[in-house]
Amino acid sequence: MKPLWLTSLLLVTAAAWADSPRLLSAGSGLTELVLALDAGDHLVAVDSTSELPAGLPLPRLGYHRQLSAEGMLAQQPSLVIGSEEMGPEQALALVRRAGVQVEQLPEALSVEQLQHNIYRLGELLGKGEAATALQLRVDEQARALAAGPVGKKVVFLLLGDGRSVQVAGHHTLADSLIRLAGGDNPAAAMEGYKPVAMEALVAMAPDIILVSRRHLEQQGDPSELLRQFPLLRRTPAAAAGAIVPINGKALIGGLGLSTLAEAERLHQDWLRRP
Template identity: 60%
Template sequence: MIARLLLPLVLLATGTVHADASRLLSAGSSVTELVFALDAGQHLVAVDSTSALPQDSELPRLGYHRQLSAEGILSTQPTLVIGSDEMGPPTTLKLIRQAGIQVASLPEAMSIAELQTNITHLGELLDRTKQAAQLHQQINTRAQALNTKIEQPKRTIFLLIGDGATVQIAGRNTLADAMIATAGGTNPAIEQVEGYKPVAMETIVAMAPEVILVSRRHLTDTLDDNALFKQFPLLRQTPAADHNAIVPINGKALIGGFGLSTLSEAERLHQNWLSH
């Protein structure tokens, strides 16, 4: 945790605050949304596949942010490559630096406070300190609204559903858990699991989740909750199934650290729980 908080200071001290961001390549959903929020989107020359873009954008996408190719990056002639600390692989970043292109990474934020730290650093890096100050104020206001206490915090889990019948649950030190906590819920998986781990359906039933979060993409692919229950029938035995509380969320909000979309998902959950 201390290393995560200190990294922005290290980057600033090494001079990346003076980066040439005239041709910017952004890798990581949470980083790209901050670039747009700081009114620097016009400098983007490419993004990774996880990044959300305006519908009319024709920016090239260069693959998954953890599996970028040096050839693809160099073809866009960026002056600065910016991403989360999940950006990689390291061999690609080394080649980019050897080509004389500056590379900067933001630590993976796991809270609103750490998101604010990243905004400060990115504002300096992109020469957008005024916009960063305005964004800070907006987020502070939103964070204060999240302080409204949920009288009965919902037992909430996030399931990462893969191909076939594979399921992983989000435990301690995951962005999904941070989002649940920010929204005012509790994650029973943290008592047994750290990170994302495969889990038996019987274990999920024993956790008695009142809310089950699933990537919106998965629920779209499977059409509806009934298809999910057909694939995993034991989920019908949870309180979440009894109360029709299988909740789709934006999976990109859980990539690259706590970002603006993560905050939006936490707000949506919080408001729903306040009204129920």
């Protein structure tokens, strides 16, 4: 037996689904790709991490890992797309039972996987030509970055409540961004995000320290971060004034266009400096 709200939504939306694709996108990176493929007119709702142009106000359904089936189905989608992090699975199962196609694309940690996701989205949205053009653009960006690796040491710090700090190791999107930009992540021997002592961080001797812009603004500015963690002053990054804010949303849901943009900025503005 289907819940009454689910049965009602099915009756209301059946005709609408037949007319044109109605897309719900959960994940900032995938929403970026939808817009880049000129498929924004198919969007009916997005999650809270997605950024939209000013002229495209849409309902936001909360965090992409904490979506509700009722909230999704209320937007009458015919297709729901998200990364492997989209969920919870119980909600997605209910959406599938309602006859809605749900596609979860792998979280891209490489340009190759990003290219695959672009191709798959092109298939799903009937935007094959636009997908090919976007793949060429991404390939050009990646080739330009690969042409001039500089090998400076770069770490990404995830600041938590209080004085908790984690460093991004291997198999994280932050590590992918660092390598894509041409940097060397001295924390790559670790897997995932791991708590790090300031003494260990000093021993890594990073030339550049990356911090989410939102978290850095919560601290006030880089000088406040150094006051809170005075041992950081012993790093080459602090000595060079190279504590760099980056767009935290570029590190959500897999490597995407904003991740590439941040890699280009890191490469041009910081890694190519003498």
